[in-house]
Amino acid sequence: MKQKKVAIIMGSQSDWPVMQHATTLLNAFDINYDTAVVSAHRTPSRLYAFASQATEHYSVIIAGAGGAAHLPGMTAALTCLPVIAVPVTSKALNGIDSLLSIVQMPKGVAVSTQAIGEPGAYNAGLMAVQILATSDAELQSRLEAWRQQQTDTVPNEVE
């Protein structure tokens, strides 16, 4: 079975400096992805069109937004694909607003929320790889080798 792509969507072009970190591990593992600006607030029809077609093209969606970050939750409401959310660092409240508006989803609609900002975007890419690896043995073994390499780089002693 051919692996479907990952979608990386974000509420604004201004989210890209954070969201680009979601591509680090997708690139490292040769996983195809698309990127798009989609906003629940500013482009609701675009969000509806994207989410209603998403299962045809994608296996996983990474959604980043800042401030009143309704994009991940609204995306999850419109598709049964796994949605990995990145709370983008905001100017006024450093991303606490983004985090809180993403993480408290009502029971019955799930979003996998990552950490605020760059580490969260990086881990969103990692989580996407981990999800894809559950149905791809070759990817799973590359992921395990990557994890071992990371473990091996952690020094034992304090200098």
Ligand SMILES: Nc1c(C(=O)O)ncn1[C@@H]1O[C@H](COP(=O)(O)O)[C@@H](O)[C@H]1O
């Ligand atoms: N949170 C959302 C949504 C949404 O959730 O639909 N759409 C845009 N935004 C956010 O507004 C912030 C400021 O956007 P601008 O920089 O374009 O003014 C961005 O972090 C974006 O994710």
